[in-house]
Amino acid sequence: MALRHPVLQIFAVVLLVLSSAFLNRGSGTSVEVQAGVCVSHDRPNPLAETFPNNATGVLNATLAIIPIPLDMARRLIPPQYGILEKAYRALLPDFPAGMYPVMLHAAHDHDIQFRAYGITLDDFSRVGFEFPFLDLLGDGHSSFRWAPVQLISATSSVALEGSRAYGTIVSPAEYEPVCDAYRALPNGATYFKATSLSSPEFIELEMLRLRRPTLNPYPLDLFKNITNQPTFANATKCDNMIRLFNTSMSTGDFAPVSVQGRVSANTFPFHGSGSRWTDVYGIQVATPFIENNYLDCQDMKGYEGTGGPGDSFIQTTNDIM
Numbered sequence: 001m002a003l004r005h006p007v008l009q010i011f012a013v014v015l016l017v018l019s020s021a022f023l024n025r026g027s028g029t030s031v032e033v034q035a036g037v038c039v040s041h042d043r044p045n046p047l048a049e050t051f052p053n054n055a056t057g058v059l060n061a062t063l064a065i066i067p068i069p070l071d072m073a074r075r076l077i078p079p080q081y082g083i084l085e086k087a088y089r090a091l092l093p094d095f096p097a098g099m100y101p102v103m104l105h106a107a108h109d110h111d112i113q114f115r116a117y118g119i120t121l122d123d124f125s126r127v128g129f130e131f132p133f134l135d136l137l138g139d140g141h142s143s144f145r146w147a148p149v150q151l152i153s154a155t156s157s158v159a160l161e162g163s164r165a166y167g168t169i170v171s172p173a174e175y176e177p178v179c180d181a182y183r184a185l186p187n188g189a190t191y192f193k194a195t196s197l198s199s200p201e202f203i204e205l206e207m208l209r210l211r212r213p214t215l216n217p218y219p220l221d222l223f224k225n226i227t228n229q230p231t232f233a234n235a236t237k238c239d240n241m242i243r244l245f246n247t248s249m250s251t252g253d254f255a256p257v258s259v260q261g262r263v264s265a266n267t268f269p270f271h272g273s274g275s276r277w278t279d280v281y282g283i284q285v286a287t288p289f290i291e292n293n294y295l296d297c298q299d300m301k302g303y304e305g306t307g308g309p310g311d312s313f314i315q316t317t318n319d320i321m
């Protein structure tokens, strides 16, 4: 079969990887891993049926903001990409002057399918610090998100290679918990940790549900906006992931939860033991997605997240803010 779509190429690799990964797995290191298959608490992908000809899946995530000085952001972000300060201030009018919002994106990728081809992908986790609101095309308007470094489950060669194909610096990592977005601690907090298997990199989160969501300085709209910005690493290609916030997976009982907690990290751009924060704010939410891989970044000019059916920033009954 001729594989015209890069996504299909990736999924073809998947099949090979899946079979070898299956053989390589021993009796499992965790009760969550049974017969080589991760048993996750995540709900199933609700989009596979509606979008059989697209790659779809679920991202169950903790999304949090780490404010850094703008001049530090300017040093970290490649100089050719402007920072669209007006764009984030439109969403965050009270954000401290002279600061820039880095987004911590810690997620479990679940039930990924390419239904029409009968292709499914093993779950995996991924985490990294991302730089939103970047003027990749120099039009002074279209926001793009730079995700230069990721820790990805070592068990998913497809995800590791799929991300590297964007020019991302990827570390194979092990995760706690193995098959979920986070686990509950006895103190009521949630826990998530990624540890690189090839370097001293790690990211660790312990988050508590905010008793009063109004204490969260970051509105849901900020996270909807950032997570729907096209992503790039070395800017050769862009990833268009359409995250839907208005399905049953992210509303009602599963509405986004505001959280506050502590984060420790040793990975780009936060290296060294000083990278510990005790008052990080964000949300936990699971969203289904449609992913269009390896697009020409130029073609995303003017993109505002309106990805056709399933417009991700449609007004919802927003019960968290």
Ligand SMILES: *[C@@H]1O[C@H](CO)[C@@H](O)[C@H](O)[C@H]1NC(C)=O
Binding pocket: 041, 042, 043, 060, 061, 180, 181, 182, 183, 249, 250, 254, 286
């Ligand atoms: C997201 O993950 C948490 C932790 O495993 C789980 O409790 C929750 O039900 C998941 N949300 C969805 C919508 O699957």
Ligand SMILES: *[C@@H]1O[C@H](CO)[C@@H](O)[C@H](O)[C@H]1NC(C)=O
Binding pocket: 053, 054, 242, 290, 292, 307, 308, 309
């Ligand atoms: C589904 O994939 C097709 C082909 O790549 C693409 O043209 C279309 O925009 C995708 N659908 C959505 C909703 O992104």
Ligand SMILES: *[C@@H]1O[C@H](CO)[C@@H](O)[C@H](O)[C@H]1NC(C)=O
Binding pocket: 164, 165, 166, 167, 168, 234, 236
């Ligand atoms: C970006 O990364 C891809 C994948 O590693 C590589 O093929 C491409 O040459 C890189 N482009 C630049 C400009 O570094």
Ligand SMILES: *[C@@H]1O[C@H](CO)[C@@H](O)[C@H](O)[C@H]1NC(C)=O
Binding pocket: 086, 087, 088, 090, 091, 224, 225, 228, 304, 305, 306, 313
């Ligand atoms: C994101 O925010 C910018 C700036 O406020 C706005 O122009 C854009 O339409 C928003 N996009 C989405 C998907 O909400």
Ligand SMILES: *[C@@H]1O[C@H](CO)[C@@H](O)[C@H](O)[C@H]1NC(C)=O
Binding pocket: 246, 247, 248, 308, 309, 310, 311, 312, 314
């Ligand atoms: C989500 O929004 C899109 C329109 O942007 C709509 O077609 C779809 O029905 C909505 N889904 C739900 C569950 O409300």
